[in-house]
Amino acid sequence: MNNNLFADRMSIAHKSFIREILKVTEDSNIISFAGGLPNPAFFPVKEIAEAAAKILETDGGNVLQYSSTEGYLPLRKYIAERYFLKNGLKIDPDQILITNGSQQGLDLIGKVFLNKGDRVIMESPGYLGAIQAFSMYEPIFESVSMLDDGIDIDMLEKTVRDKRIKLVYTVPTFQNPSGITYSTKKRKDVANILEKHDIILIEDNPYYELRFAGEDLPLIRNFLEDNSILLGSFSKTISPGLRLGWICTTNEIMEKIIIAKQASDLHSNYLAQRIAYQYLIDNDIDEHIVKIRDAYKIRRDLMVSMISEHFPEEIEFTKPEGGMFLWITLPEKISSLDLFEYAIKENVAFVPGNPFYVNGGGNNTLRLNFSNSDEEQIEIGIKRLANIITKYFP
Amino acid sequence: MNNNLFADRMSIAHKSFIREILKVTEDSNIISFAGGLPNPAFFPVKEIAEAAAKILETDGGNVLQYSSTEGYLPLRKYIAERYFLKNGLKIDPDQILITNGSQQGLDLIGKVFLNKGDRVIMESPGYLGAIQAFSMYEPIFESVSMLDDGIDIDMLEKTVRDKRIKLVYTVPTFQNPSGITYSTKKRKDVANILEKHDIILIEDNPYYELRFAGEDLPLIRNFLEDNSILLGSFSKTISPGLRLGWICTTNEIMEKIIIAKQASDLHSNYLAQRIAYQYLIDNDIDEHIVKIRDAYKIRRDLMVSMISEHFPEEIEFTKPEGGMFLWITLPEKISSLDLFEYAIKENVAFVPGNPFYVNGGGNNTLRLNFSNSDEEQIEIGIKRLANIITKYFP
Structure with missing residues (x-):
């Protein structure tokens, strides 16, 4: 097939950078703060199963x-x-x-x-x-x-x-x-x-x-x-x-x-x-949401305190009041893409910040997800990251 | 809001003609050959419910x-x-x-x-x-x-x-x-x-x-x-x-x-x-498909024989070996859009053919769906259509 058949828009489109990163982090030895996944421990699996059974039982023909x-x-x-x-x-x-x-x-x-x-x-x-x-x-x-x-x-x-x-x-x-x-x-x-x-x-x-x-x-x-x-x-x-x-x-x-x-x-x-x-x-969705919030708060609190304790002082970071992400700004001279290469070798992952800047920049920034890790992973992962920063960017 | 904010492509886009027709035919008194729906009597509702229960039970966190x-x-x-x-x-x-x-x-x-x-x-x-x-x-x-x-x-x-x-x-x-x-x-x-x-x-x-x-x-x-x-x-x-x-x-x-x-x-x-x-x-999908085929064959056969028997001879129609639709070509002078207006008044519906011709034409054609009607509806509906044709387009 002649490659010119593709529409112009496809020439500027690339596979998602995050998606490629997530592939690298699929290895179960890696502690990943890279994805943007909610924590499946708080999915209402049983209740969803009950809801599915009920509607298929009572109104299957329409539902399908x-x-x-x-x-x-x-x-x-x-x-x-x-x-x-x-x-x-x-x-x-x-x-x-x-x-x-x-x-x-x-x-x-x-x-x-x-x-x-x-x-x-x-x-x-x-x-x-x-x-x-x-x-x-x-x-x-x-x-x-x-x-x-x-x-x-x-x-x-x-x-x-x-x-x-x-x-x-x-x-x-x-x-x-x-x-x-x-x-x-x-x-x-x-x-x-x-x-x-x-x-x-x-x-x-x-x-x-x-x-x-x-x-x-x-x-x-x-x-x-x-x-x-x-x-x-x-x-x-x-x-x-x-x-x-x-x-x-x-x-x-x-x-x-x-x-x-x-x-x-x-x-x-x-x-x-x-x-x-x-x-x-x-079901009571508000009650369910409280569970998710409480769990995410514990994780955010822990990640914030671990960073405060272990990262060099000149590193800045956000302390969000909700959501799933925390944003790190390294000193200007540190490239988060370089940091990523070292981090992967030591089995910890995040998303480098540059792709989030549509017109370039942010080379010293990175995103950490806290929702989808447990407390042990956060403790170990943040320590690993701190060690890498101190070791390679003294 | 300034209407010029919409993209150019939206100025040529219209709501689906069929969708608008289907709204007219929602009245349950209407026998509708208009839609393109498979027959819900043959949806494997119980088996789908079993499959849903099984995967949510065994792998809920991943499934969601x-x-x-x-x-x-x-x-x-x-x-x-x-x-x-x-x-x-x-x-x-x-x-x-x-x-x-x-x-x-x-x-x-x-x-x-x-x-x-x-x-x-x-x-x-x-x-x-x-x-x-x-x-x-x-x-x-x-x-x-x-x-x-x-x-x-x-x-x-x-x-x-x-x-x-x-x-x-x-x-x-x-x-x-x-x-x-x-x-x-x-x-x-x-x-x-x-x-x-x-x-x-x-x-x-x-x-x-x-x-x-x-x-x-x-x-x-x-x-x-x-x-x-x-x-x-x-x-x-x-x-x-x-x-x-x-x-x-x-x-x-x-x-x-x-x-x-x-x-x-x-x-x-x-x-x-x-x-x-x-x-x-x-499940055995092939066995399931045989059921659907048999049911659709009965409906197609009935629709074809009803049309042969009741429609004026000069009206042509396809006799498909599968699928869900049958296509009618009326004499050139009859507009299927006019026929549609009469048909709706007498509680029977189909889709006029013109919208299927991207560059115009087909004003004397129409589509009939046979999959989603029962035998009684096909008998009554085709007779009604035949009567309308004979009455208004003698």
Whole structure:
């Protein structure tokens, strides 16, 4: 076959860097802080099995048939009600569409909005999955730095003033990769700026429920309605294997999202939607989430204290109030890619930070996942990393 | 929000015509031959429930975790082995990727191959879902007519000679919408032409196992290796609610498909993949398929004999040897859209043929689904249609 047959977009697309790293870390001798996996010890396996048995027993013919593009209405109503309970938002269930995890939400947004050459603002560092999804639509990425309390507002304002921006992508709460959370003031500021310039905000919110310290903050959606696309997911609260996320947006945008979703795969897995809904109404999800939070808090606390104790003092790191990640900034002269090579040899892994910077940089940064390790692994792994740093970068 | 924010591709995209029709036919008083649904009476509900219970009991933590982009390896091996058994093809499991139904396969192919303005050949009439999926990548559609024994080879040859074609999309066996099957000679001819011109063939094959008359034919893939993309699905043999299909293609193309799949939704529903595999190894799928075939044969036979008996003689129709659809050609002067309006009023529905013609035409054609009706509905429904035709188009 003639290689020129591939579309232009494929020439810039590469296999996920993280995916390649995860392959290296599959060796069970390696203590891996690289992945972004929730801890399977807290998947509600028994309850999911009960939910599956129940719906197949009582409504098997429908559960296994084709279904609607928007997704199972009672599940969408449940999500809408939870937005009201948790965030005071009044959402119509028809403003929610069920996706194959929130990754598909990103793809559908790219499809609906992006012409080649359109400009998209990414947080820097920012979520790799979003970079990958949008890349397929050949946009130009602009990056705006993350500060301790969220995106750099001055830089955001300057960028939207100087350049014609279509979308801004954010993970305002316990960001992947940095663990950073936007302050309430920054949430308002972002809303004001985007409303004024008529730019669409994508507020990706997979970790919101995983807060183990501090107070819940409002969503940016609380300050911005017309130009908002909110993404949610059951991957971190129930389980990723169900592949269920959702898009919540205005009627006007939803009309196009439905068309794109139908063209992409007709509808999301209906069996999984029915299982998730049955699980949610038969169990106390809040009680379940408390278990996950408590477990993740123990891990975060331990990782933070081990780093404080064993890493050289000049190394900076975030202390997230929730989520699954912690972000390390090494002294400028240390390359985290070099560190990675040494670390793998000593059986400990992380993700080097550079790929999270869509326009380059961050060579001295790295991401650590704390959700999917046990306490012993965290103790041993962080000590190993500290030893490597001291040994090779004295 | 400023409407200009939407991507160009959305200005040509419309909601699915069939989807809108199906909404009209949701009324339970209507006898509907409009949908393309398999008959839920033959879903292996009990066996699926057993498979789900088993995998969640024995491997719940993994079943509910994130998984690989390519899909569950044992399931891919199973599919590869079945290609060998049924079609004598030697396929490496790594040449198979699991998709959310074969509709997602179409989207991924569009993503990997189509630049705006690239030319794609569609059968005329052709499958609507493919038209929708590819439309998102803004190609130019060329149409080649379907004859009784498959695509018009002379017209295909002329089109690929005159125009620079990138993809040809076919459903060579029990086509949706027409029920037509390509002869073995036409399968060879298509392979030869596409190989000579270095054009990619998409061979969409969801109905192959549903043959209730005649002999199995080779796949076009048996005559064409390098430029072939084969799409398969469990929707018609196990159930559509699992949303499981697959792409089978060369290593070279697969490399790009994996990148596109990962950007689109990371991976297909893992719970559903594990359930499907467990179901397949614990049950005799061939025995199950025989049941479906027998049931569909009874329905096809009845529909064909009812039409022969009650429709005016000048009306032509296909007599498919498998699949789920039958295609009607009315006299030129009768518009099937007009007929549809009358039919709905008398509580019987079908899909008018025009939307299946990507470049127009077919106003006097229509599609009838026979899989999802019982015998009484077929008898009453076809009589109603016959009466309407005689009454309004004498």
